[in-house]
Amino acid sequence: MTEQYSHLVCPHCQATNRVPAAKLNDAPNCGKCSQPLLTASPHELNSQTVSKVIQKNDVLTIVDFWASWCQPCIMMAPQFKAAASQLPQVVFAKVQTDKYEQAAAPYNIRSLPTMVAFRGGKEIARQSGALPNQQIVQWVQSLQT
């Protein structure tokens, strides 16, 4: 039997880890910095990390594109965080588009907030507008295979 691996970018040191699929349920730690790879909490991406996280992660990765002036974005932030804590095997990340304009540019974000789901470097779905926690969870679960 061949073992399946998933690539996962460490949210702490940005090292790309190769994790056996069976270990994803097992709170894997980073091979470089020994910190947890799956944090059940959204991490902030910047211009340097956004493309790496999106392109290298094989696991489902949800990116919330938001801005500090966007009231619905601010209101959704705790909902997004709560959804992340309920789905520890999904990577949740945020990009502050007014701080890192370059980071958001390739993803053609037309309204805020927009959540974009990526897997293996490809966009698989997007959702514009603020959602409550339970609807974020349902949307993400509908994308899990």
Ligand SMILES: [Zn+2]
């Ligand atoms: Zn690390």
